[in-house]
Amino acid sequence: HQQLFEKHLVLLRDGRTLIGYLRSIDQFANLVFHQTVERIHVGKKFGDIPRGIFIVRGENVVLLGEIDMDKPCDTVLQQVSIEEILEEQRLQQQAKQETEKVKMQVLKDRGLSIPKADNLDEY
Amino acid sequence: MFRFQSLNEDCMLEEEDDGLIEDEDEIDQFNDDTFGAGAIDDDWQEEHKRLAELDERDELGAGLGFGGGGMGGDSDLSTSERPSSTRIPSSVVHPPPPSSLASLSFSSSSSRLPPSDVEDRVGEGDLAESLARLILDADPAIAGVGAAERPGLPPGSSGSGLSALRGLDQPRVLPQPSPILPPTQPHQHPQHQLPPGLPASGLPPSSMLSYQQQQHLLRRGTAPMGQMSSHSIWENSMGFGPVSVTPGLLTHMEDNPLMSIIKEVGHPKRAPQGRNDEDLSERAPPPRSSSPVIGSPPVRAVPIGTPPKQPMSHALNHQIHHPTAVHVRAPVQHRYPAPFPERLSPNTLLNIANSPLCRGPFPPRVGPVLSQIQRAQLLNSQVAGFPRGGPPPLLPGGGGFRPFFGGPPPPHGHRMGPPPPHGPPNHAPPLRHNTTHLHPQHRRMLTQRMQSRGGDRRPGMDRRSRDPYSNLMTQKEKEWVTKIQMMQLQSTDPYLDDYYYQNYYEKMEKRQEKEQDSSKKEHTTKLITPQVAKVEHTYRPVQFAGSLGKLTVSSVNNPRKMIDAVVTTRSDDEEKREKQVWNKRRQILYTVEKMYSLLLEVQDFEKCFVQAPEEDREALLEQHKSNTEQLCSSLREKEWDDRVSDEQCVMIMSVRKGKRLISRLLPFLPSMQAAAVVMAIARNLPALAKKDKQDQVLCWLVEPVSAVIQSLSSASLTDLLQELQGSEGQLATVLHNKFGVTLLYVILSEGERMQSSDPNCQLMDDNRWTELVFSVTRELLSVPSSSLSPPLFTPPNLLSLFSRYVDRQRLELLQDKLQ
Numbered sequence: 001h002q003q004l005f006e007k008h009l010v011l012l013r014d015g016r017t018l019i020g021y022l023r024s025i026d027q028f029a030n031l032v033f034h035q036t037v038e039r040i041h042v043g044k045k046f047g048d049i050p051r052g053i054f055i056v057r058g059e060n061v062v063l064l065g066e067i068d069m070d071k072p073c074d075t076v077l078q079q080v081s082i083e084e085i086l087e088e089q090r091l092q093q094q095a096k097q098e099t100e101k102v103k104m105q106v107l108k109d110r111g112l113s114i115p116k117a118d119n120l121d122e123y
Numbered sequence: 124m125f126r127f128q129s130l131n132e133d134c135m136l137e138e139e140d141d142g143l144i145e146d147e148d149e150i151d152q153f154n155d156d157t158f159g160a161g162a163i164d165d166d167w168q169e170e171h172k173r174l175a176e177l178d179e180r181d182e183l184g185a186g187l188g189f190g191g192g193g194m195g196g197d198s199d200l201s202t203s204e205r206p207s208s209t210r211i212p213s214s215v216v217h218p219p220p221p222s223s224l225a226s227l228s229f230s231s232s233s234s235r236l237p238p239s240d241v242e243d244r245v246g247e248g249d250l251a252e253s254l255a256r257l258i259l260d261a262d263p264a265i266a267g268v269g270a271a272e273r274p275g276l277p278p279g280s281s282g283s284g285l286s287a288l289r290g291l292d293q294p295r296v297l298p299q300p301s302p303i304l305p306p307t308q309p310h311q312h313p314q315h316q317l318p319p320g321l322p323a324s325g326l327p328p329s330s331m332l333s334y335q336q337q338q339h340l341l342r343r344g345t346a347p348m349g350q351m352s353s354h355s356i357w358e359n360s361m362g363f364g365p366v367s368v369t370p371g372l373l374t375h376m377e378d379n380p381l382m383s384i385i386k387e388v389g390h391p392k393r394a395p396q397g398r399n400d401e402d403l404s405e406r407a408p409p410p411r412s413s414s415p416v417i418g419s420p421p422v423r424a425v426p427i428g429t430p431p432k433q434p435m436s437h438a439l440n441h442q443i444h445h446p447t448a449v450h451v452r453a454p455v456q457h458r459y460p461a462p463f464p465e466r467l468s469p470n471t472l473l474n475i476a477n478s479p480l481c482r483g484p485f486p487p488r489v490g491p492v493l494s495q496i497q498r499a500q501l502l503n504s505q506v507a508g509f510p511r512g513g514p515p516p517l518l519p520g521g522g523g524f525r526p527f528f529g530g531p532p533p534p535h536g537h538r539m540g541p542p543p544p545h546g547p548p549n550h551a552p553p554l555r556h557n558t559t560h561l562h563p564q565h566r567r568m569l570t571q572r573m574q575s576r577g578g579d580r581r582p583g584m585d586r587r588s589r590d591p592y593s594n595l596m597t598q599k600e601k602e603w604v605t606k607i608q609m610m611q612l613q614s615t616d617p618y619l620d621d622y623y624y625q626n627y628y629e630k631m632e633k634r635q636e637k638e639q640d641s642s643k644k645e646h647t648t649k650l651i652t653p654q655v656a657k658v659e660h661t662y663r664p665v666q667f668a669g670s671l672g673k674l675t676v677s678s679v680n681n682p683r684k685m686i687d688a689v690v691t692t693r694s695d696d697e698e699k700r701e702k703q704v705w706n707k708r709r710q711i712l713y714t715v716e717k718m719y720s721l722l723l724e725v726q727d728f729e730k731c732f733v734q735a736p737e738e739d740r741e742a743l744l745e746q747h748k749s750n751t752e753q754l755c756s757s758l759r760e761k762e763w764d765d766r767v768s769d770e771q772c773v774m775i776m777s778v779r780k781g782k783r784l785i786s787r788l789l790p791f792l793p794s795m796q797a798a799a800v801v802m803a804i805a806r807n808l809p810a811l812a813k814k815d816k817q818d819q820v821l822c823w824l825v826e827p828v829s830a831v832i833q834s835l836s837s838a839s840l841t842d843l844l845q846e847l848q849g850s851e852g853q854l855a856t857v858l859h860n861k862f863g864v865t866l867l868y869v870i871l872s873e874g875e876r877m878q879s880s881d882p883n884c885q886l887m888d889d890n891r892w893t894e895l896v897f898s899v900t901r902e903l904l905s906v907p908s909s910s911l912s913p914p915l916f917t918p919p920n921l922l923s924l925f926s927r928y929v930d931r932q933r934l935e936l937l938q939d940k941l942q
Contacts, residue, residue, distance in 0.1 A: 023595045027607045034592050 007067045008033070013060045017041070019067065020054065029058035040085050042092050046077050047085025419678040430603035711774045715781045718757050721750045722784060725791055754788065755796055772803040777814050782823060789827035797831045798839055804828065805846040805866065809853055812860040821862035825915055829869045837877055837892075844870050844895045854902045858911055865914040867899065872918030878927075879920070896928050903940055904933060917941055 008022040010031060020036035033054040040047050080088075107113060596604075614620040699710060728747045735743055758771055775781035785804075789797050804811065804824065815821045835843065847867060848854045857863030874892060903911070925937050 021590075021592070023592055025596070025601075025604055027604055032595075 006069065008064060009067050010056065010064045011062045012056065013062055018051070018054060018056070019048075020051075022064075026058070029061050029064070031056040031058070031061065031064070040089055041077070042085060042088035044077055045080045045085060045088060047080050047082050047088075049082050420680060430600045707774065708778075711778055711781070714757060714771075715775055715778050715784055718754060718775075718788070719780065719784055721754050721757075722788055722791070725750050725754065726787070751791060755792065758796065758800070769803045769807065772800060773807050773810060776804070776807075776811055779820055782815070782820050786823045786827050789824075789831055794831075794834060798835060801828055801831045801835075802839075802843060802846055805843055806849060808847065808849075808860070808863050808866070809856040812856060812863060815860075815862075819861075821860070822865070822915060825862065825865050825869075828866065832869055832873050835873070837874075840870065840874055840877070841889075841891045841895065844874070844899075845891065848895060848898060854899065855906060858902065858906050861912045861914060864912050865916065868914050868916075868918050868921060871896070871899065871924055872920050875918075875920045875924035879923070893928065896924070900925060900929050900933065900937065904936055906940075908940055911940060 007019055009017065009019045010022075010033070011017055017039045018033055018036050019039055020033035022031060023034045024032035031054070033056065036051045036054040037048045038051050040049065104113075617625055725747065728743065728750075732740060732743055732747075758768065758775075772785070776785060785800065789800060792800065811821060832840070832843070847857060847863075847870065857867060874896075921941060922934070922938060925934055929937065
């Protein structure tokens with residue numbers, strides 16, 4: 001039987017997940033994605049944001065894989081609308097920031113300070 | 124720059140093969156002529172004449188009423204020198220041999236020059252005048268030439284020529300040739316005669332040159348302008364409708380403008396451009412004068428790693444060997460924002476498309492009309508069995524797209540050109556690959572023909588057919604990228620480079636084997652990494668038989684050693700001896716290190732043996748044996764001497780690590796050797812003790828030495844004790860040293876144990892033992908308590924030993940001492 005086109009999933013260094021048709025790749029792993037969708041996961045929910053055409057610079061790619069369309073999809077994930085997922089994400093970020101703040105405060109009280117690794121590239 | 128390029132290409136058609144016109148960015152080294160491009164036959168004087176003449180002609184033309192500003196002033200010129208001038212155009216129209224044209228034009232212009240009185244030409248006028256006079260004087264025959272009339276004389280040519288001549292002095296004159304540039308493009312050939320330009324004023328973008336004239340003049344005219352002309356050319360050419368390209372050019376190219384251009388142009392240049400594709404854009408400088416083996420490799424425009432080109436094989440080869448390095452296409456960044464121009468020749472479009480900007484890692488295609496999208500479509504159609512509906516140069520309409528999931532319709536709808544006829548997408552034979560380099564019209568006809576034939580749509584191909592963006596990468600390109608990625612995995616020693624992955628992989632495999640026996644058959648994909656064999660490359664300089672000395676030319680292919688340094692390698696033995704002689708310590712250290720690594724292997728043997736699979740065990744065993752052998756032999760000084768070398772031992776022990784080494788080594792040595800080592804230690808104890816004063820690490824040896832001692836026979840024990848006592852005063856030294864004392868006590872205690880445990884022991888057979896013990900006791904008693912160093916431990920049975928030999932009084936004293 002005919003195979004449909006395989007979508008690819010790429011995980012970027014900043015944590016974004018893109019799904020789309022991989023049209024082109026080069027020696028640096030620069031990618032050209034077509035009909036891309038950014039998938040945001042929060043907890044058990046996820047939302048897809050259509051993004052169009054993406055050109056990803058190779059150095060930002062963490063991993064790239066083909067999505068097997070034929071495999072049965074038995075995830076527990078539940079798809080929600082874009083607004084909802086963005087809202088969820090915002091809440092998640094907020095919560096994280098709160099805990100981070102609390103932690104920093106506690107550390108400060110004890111006279112310790114752990115520098116935040118804002119930029120993952122720093123060695 | 125591309126305009127220049129096209130001009131260049133067009134000029135080439137006149138079969139002047141002396142190289143390329145300079146542009147400001149790159150000077151063609153091979154053809155860098157000092158006095159203008161292509162100084163072949165004529166000398167500069169003739170050229171000057173011609174150019175001057177042509178300039179005059181320009182004015183003349185204006186005077187004849189072809190319009191254009193500022194030409195009025197030249198009417199007097201035209202009238203005065205009518206005859207001469209008229210002859211020229213006819214000769215110009217029918218492409219004349221360069222020299223004759225030059226002479227003709229120059230003469231006519233020269234004859235006209237003296238009366239010229241235009242303000243802006245005062246300066247050059249004198250120059251031209253003098254030159255003209257010179258020439259005319261020299262050859263009156265020339266002056267007589269040019270009596271023909273001048274029907275529709277394109278003055279632009281002369282104007283341009285002269286202006287080009289003057290361009291050396293006055294930049295404002297330079298714009299003159301530029302109007303010629305656009306008109307020289309092929310599509311304007313037949314009818315378009317541009318209105319005459321004028322050097323004086325800002326030129327209207329047209330000149331009355333016939334196509335060939337323009338060609339010729341530009342060929343000549345632009346050259347003398349040199350560097351500074353280039354800028355103004357471009358600036359001016361901007362005025363003609365910038366040859367700018369939108370980012371979507373690749374797709375737009377095939378839209379209306381191109382079609383319209385091609386329509387209006389006809390195909391005058393098609394045939395030569397076929398040649399162009401190979402000759403011109405891919406033309407390379409002549410190969411360097413060196414054979415491929417000896418000399419430098421050919422210059423490559425595309426770096427050696429770029430993926431394979433389009434299927435045009437001959438062009439491909441051509442490209443590889445004759446890179447496009449020479450033809451520089453100007454960067455077109457600044458042109459992008461401007462709207463797509465109407466009047467672009469296919470040539471320029473090709474050049475735009477082929478510009479370095481548009482080139483990705485994938486090198487330019489020889490068939491530039493076909494963009495990647497088109498190629499993808501072709502492939503799709505091939506796969507699908509039918510063309511993409513509509514001629515390949517046009518993009519398919521937006522209707523056929525699979526709506527992309529989860530969102531608004533694809534944003535690239537706007538990119539579509541005129542939606543192509545989604546004609547009956549059926550036909551039997553698909554569009555073939557090698558038709559990509561057809562002329563667009565030809566291709567269109569072909570596809571139309573194919574479409575009309577019709578065919579059956581294969582069931583189930585719908586999905587694939589509706590995705591026009593698949594196969595954007597050719598199989599070759601994919602393979603190329605894969606190859607590069609796999610190259611990174613190449614390794615000559617995978618266990619060295621990637622130890623953890625290898626182990627992990629093996630574990631996984633074993634686990635899977637276990638699991639798969641029970642469960643269903645699931646074929647897991649295995650990554651087969653390329654295995655690269657280790658190849659030894661020895662450098663051998665190129666030498667020719669019978670030649671004197673070495674080559675003088677050195678290149679990538681035959682690097683030459685600059686200095687013939689002779690490397691003298693010494694064998695291990697020699698090295699040892701030499702080092703022994705000069706630097707014993709270093710050698711000892713070296714020995715210690717070597718022995719240590721052997722020792723570690725020996726000590727790890729047990730562990731390895733257990734873990735190793737069956738087949739490896741034998742090998743391991745062998746290894747182990749050899750290791751121990753080596754260890755033993757290293758203790759011997761000379762190969763043939765079976766005895767343990769005292770000196771060697773001492774030397775080793777003089778190093779702290781060596782002492783540790785010995786202490787660890789002793790258990791692994793065969794008993795004979797171990798005993799010998801211990802003897803050596805005892806014998807040289809004072810020396811050792813002295814060396815050890817700082818470190819005090821001799822005590823590491825206590826344990827293994829005691830172990831050895833306990834296995835000694837009585838005779839050897841006696842010997843040992845004797846050794847310990849050795850020469851005069853040795854015992855005193857021994858007693859001063861902690862280790863010595865301990866050793867002594869251990870020996871004595873061992874002796875006692877022997878005696879007490881086994882009544883038949885031979886310890887008492889000769890008197891040695893007794894005597895030795897006596898001397899020990901004597902020494903012990905005589906030595907003051909302070910100098911007696913406390914031992915590591917005092918064996919309990921010493922007293923009983925002493926009680927055998929000494930009387931009560933002394934015993935008590937000894938007891939005190941021992942405490």
